[in-house]
Amino acid sequence: MVRICSLVLLLLTLPALAVIETYEFSDSALEKRYRALSEELRCPKCQNQNIADSNAPISQDLRRLLYEQLEQGASDDEIRQYMVDRYGEFVRYRPSFSGVTIFLWMAPMLLLTAGVAIAVMTLLGRKQATDTTEALSEEEQLKLKAILDKAESNQ
Amino acid sequence: MPARLKLFMPLILFIILAVFLVRGLSLDPKELPSALIDKPFPEFSLSALGSSEVLDKAAVSGEVALFNVWATWCISCRAEHPYLTELAKRGVAIYGINYKDEDAAALAWLDELGDPYLASIADHDGTLGLDLGVYGAPETYLVDANGLVRYRHVGVVNERVWSNVLQPIYEQLKNGKAN
Missing domain, CATH: 1.20.5 (Single alpha-helices involved in coiled-coils or other helix-helix interfaces)
Known part of the structure; x- marks a missing residue:
């Protein structure tokens, strides 16, 4: 009985794991920047969500990329520029200050x-x-x- | 008289707002211009689908061509496939980018439905897709003879899209090269 109960409870926790993957950061400052940037970058596919909230495959890819770049020591601006070079100004929820904006x-x-x-x-x-x-x-x-x-x- | 004008202010404001809203109705918020327009097609070095041959940018450039991003998990790609085959028959150069897919499934698909691609790039991890700014399959990039991206179409390429959108640019690029 206990076994069945614990199995059921274990299975109940699966959705929590499925929603969004977790990354282990070497430094807690990196994790903070990861949070901030993933909330500021917009999912190109779903458009009205940032990549932190979105479960679209492209957002998963971008989160992984964000993680990798942070661990490699890229600055916030470099990461933003990297994303803008590929997906356009559109990916920034906080657009840069320019003639258009x-x-x-x-x-x-x-x-x-x-x-x-x-x-x-x-x-x-x-x-x-x-x-x-x-x-x-x-x-x-x-x-x-x-x-x-x-x-x-x-x- | 200014008091009179004041009475009309709400109407004037409403008209200005209405103009913007009506304009908004005819805009497609899903239509994102590619960040790569008029920029070089990204460099890459990836294996050809189902072989150990390595393809790079030099191997697929030199002429006006379409780069079609597809995958077997993408349902619209199946709908698009017959038309790509037709375009290939008409002599349009099309390269395939098999995006985040299994080689075996992709090869079976090409076996079953026909292979319209001059070469198929196997982009298992989506790295080329990322550099291209792909956010979902199918997407089709029109690249000129100098390797510059000239247009990106998101969604299925069919007769209507080809003749209204892609063909005019394609012909223009082709003729530009001939001159």
């Missing part, structure tokens, strides 16, 4: 600035609007007086 990088700043500008302008406009309504011109005051007088005499 300048709008992508600047857009949040531009939108924020535009938002603040619109907010400031709206608030200033509102203040001006309330300023003008507070004070009636002389002519308007006379008009108002005439209306009020008329209403009074009608009572």
Whole structure:
């Protein structure tokens, strides 16, 4: 009975092994960089996943490659460049800053600035609007007086 | 008047957004241009399928040719195969890159369905595939006489793809060489 139970339990752990392979790193710093890079590199096949999350064969290959290159002492930039040379800028979830991507990088700043500008302008406009309504011109005051007088005499 | 204009702002913004969205409808997000376009075909040294002969870049360059990445585990490759055979009959140079496959299975496949390839490169570990930026089979690369990659088609090559996409570039490269 114990044997059957332990066999069942052992079999239950198989999916955990199947999902993603593990690599033994010679240095824990390498493992950290492996995590960071595999989350930053995009799976060319599945497109909306990074290679860390994807189970596509190409992602497995790229993870293995990443591991090998890290162990060989390649720098992060070298590895990124290696991937970009083969799969294009597409594989980077964090694109490089260049002429093509300048709008992508600047857009949040531009939108924020535009938002603040619109907010400031709206608030200033509102203040001006309330300023003008507070004070009636002389002519308007006379008009108002005439209306009020008329209403009074009608009572 | 500016107040009037302000009333139309949401409409204007909507139209701008709509233009982008409509454009997005006709774009194919799966279509990735190869990073190797107009760059040299990668160097390699791999055995020919089912033999001990070693093929390298020099052995497969010199003329305008298609490089077809295929494997026996790839279902679409089977659908593509008859058309490649037809193209080979018409005199188009096609090289095969047997991508991450078993030699025995690949040889049996070529035995059964016919062999359209001038030579078959056995890329067991996908190293050449990696250098080419292959992310799934079938893929077909159009390489010119100088060994530069000119076009990459992802997916099945059929009559429509050939005559609409590949053939015009192929003819152009062929004629360019003749001049």
